[in-house]
Each structure stands twice: as structure tokens, then as C-alpha cells.
Amino acid sequence: MEIKSKFLFKGRLKLNTAMHIGGGKVNLTHTDSPIVRTVTGIPYIPGSSFKGVFRSTVEKIVAVIPYLSTCQLIEDNTNCPSANQKNFIDEKNKKKWNEKSLANELEKCLCDTCKLFGSPFTASKIIFNDLTVCEWAGVTRIQDGVVIDRDSERAVDKLKYDFEVIDAYSVFDFNILLENPTQKDIFLACTGLNEFLSGFGYIGGFKSRGLGNCQIHELKVYTLDLQDENTKIEKLKKYLSGSKLEEKMDVISDAEKFVKEQINLFLSNIEKGVQNC
Numbered sequence: 001m002e003i004k005s006k007f008l009f010k011g012r013l014k015l016n017t018a019m020h021i022g023g024g025k026v027n028l029t030h031t032d033s034p035i036v037r038t039v040t041g042i043p044y045i046p047g048s049s050f051k052g053v054f055r056s057t058v059e060k061i062v063a064v065i066p067y068l069s070t071c072q073l074i075e076d077n078t079n080c081p082s083a084n085q086k087n088f089i090d091e092k093n094k095k096k097w098n099e100k101s102l103a104n105e106l107e108k109c110l111c112d113t114c115k116l117f118g119s120p121f122t123a124s125k126i127i128f129n130d131l132t133v134c135e136w137a138g139v140t141r142i143q144d145g146v147v148i149d150r151d152s153e154r155a156v157d158k159l160k161y162d163f164e165v166i167d168a169y170s171v172f173d174f175n176i177l178l179e180n181p182t183q184k185d186i187f188l189a190c191t192g193l194n195e196f197l198s199g200f201g202y203i204g205g206f207k208s209r210g211l212g213n214c215q216i217h218e219l220k221v222y223t224l225d226l227q228d229e230n231t232k233i234e235k236l237k238k239y240l241s242g243s244k245l246e247e248k249m250d251v252i253s254d255a256e257k258f259v260k261e262q263i264n265l266f267l268s269n270i271e272k273g274v275q276n277c
């Protein structure tokens with residue numbers, strides 16, 4: 001698919017509380033559950049982890065907004081192929097759809113969040129890079145935990161464990177790329193960003209214990225719009241010849257204001273009853 005427009009969201013994700021994202025057993029740290037690290041031993045946040053919590057955050061909000069749909073990848077009175085894969089594949093084979101027919105059917109049936117974040121049948125429009133740590137203490141900490149018997153509400157004897165965390169106030173750089181979005185896609189992305197800007201974001205394990213609360217700071221938004229034929233060549237030349245982001249793409253001066261404007265614009269259209277907003 002040709003490039004029509006791009007949005008790049010850059011910023012810093014700051015931990016308000018300690019965080020644990022498990023990295024398996026292949027680790028030099030002596031703990032039952034070490035955190036994920038690079039090959040050089042530096043903690044990081046996998047882009048897949050950030051995408052997962054970002055998507056979940058958006059899906060919870062979309063579920064209560066008129067004219068928007070989300071299957072949340074759960075088969076529960078939804079026609080979305082992502083939640084009914086077998087039924088959709090059987091229908092596809094039965095009717096012998098060609099690629100064009102399949103694309104048209106997916107456009108009709110996929111829920112709004114699957115169209116943005118991807119599904120077993122379509123690629124994602126939004127890309128999350130791994131988050132690299134840019135500020136941290138240089139050391140991690142081991143926390144203890146015990147298994148609780150839910151009936152007696154007491155610790156189970158000899159079932160103690162520990163896990164590794166990176167402390168609060170650590171900061172990670174993030175990049176989120178949105179390609180060829182509809183106005184609805186921009187709204188969904190901004191809705192997720194605004195939750196993290198407001199301090200309601202969580203990532204990693206043990207969230208019920210308060211771990212993983214995080215907040216976006218220093219948000220920047222870069223755009224590329226090639227849809228206007230009068231400016232297309234000029235912007236394309238700038239994009240292809242530039243070596244820095246500021247040279248390649250336009251910079252939105254007030255990123256947080258942009259996020260709020262996109263949310264308010266879309267919701268205003270919903271209030272007016274504009275279903276295809």
C-alpha cells in the first residue's frame with residue numbers, strides 16, 4: 001500500500017512505581033523471575049509489551065463509545081473475524097473469495113481496534129518500537145512475594161518467591177508510528193496516549209500490587225501528509241532528502257494540545273450523530 005500519511009509519536013515513559021516485565025530464566029540475576037534485558041544486560045521494555053497494554057487501554061474505552069466497535073479478541077456476540085477465526089475461515093473457503101473480495105469482507109467485518117492494531121488477517125497500522133532506558137539507577141532490586149491461599153487468606157507455607165524490578169523514576173524512550181490512519185485511527189491512538197499522559201497507564205506484571213504505573217512526558221508529534229496533490233512533491237522531496245526527523249516531517253508545536261483536539265473533534269462528531277466520523 002502506498003504511503004499517504006504518517007504520524008510519529010515520540011516521548012519518554014517515566015515509571016511512577018517500580019516495574020517488572022519478566023525475561024525468562026536465561027539471566028545472570030539470581031531470582032525466580034528476572035526482568036527482560038538486552039544482550040548487554042540493560043533493562044528495556046519490549047515494544048510488544050507496550051503495544052499490548054496500549055491496545056487493552058484503548059479497547060476498554062472504545063467499548064463504551066457509540067459507533068465504535070471492539071471485539072477485545074473475545075468471542076462474545078461479535079462478528080469480528082479475529083474473535084471468530086474458524087467461522088470466518090470456513091466462510092472464506094466456502095465462498096472462495098479472491099484477495100479483493102477478502103479485503104472488502106474484512107473491511108466490513110473487522111472491529112475498529114483490530115483494523116488499527118492488527119488481527120490474524122490484517123497487518124497493524126500502528127508500530128511500537130522497543131523502549132530503551134535512558135535514565136535509571138544502574139541497578140535493579142529483588143522483591144519478595146508469597147503465595148496466598150484465597151480461602152484462608154493466609155500465606156501458603158514454603159511457597160515464597162522473589163522477582164526482580166527496575167525502580168520507580170526510571171525513564172524509557174518510546175516511538176509509535178501510525179501509517180495511513182483514518183480519522184478514527186488517529187482518535188484511537190490519541191485516546192491511548194491521553195491515558196498515559198494522564199498517569200493512568202500500567203505496564204508489566206504485578207499491577208494489582210501497584211507495580212508498573214507509568215506516565216508519558218515530553219511528547220512530540222511529527223506528521224507527513226502526501227494526500228494534497230498541490231504539496232505532495234514538495235513534502236516528498238523533504239521527506240526523502242532529510243536526514244533528521246525535523247527535516248523529514250512537519251512538527252506539531254503543541255503535542256498534548258493536538259491529542260486533546262483530536263479526541264474532542266471525534267467525540268463532537270459522535271454527539272452530532274455522524275457515524276462515519
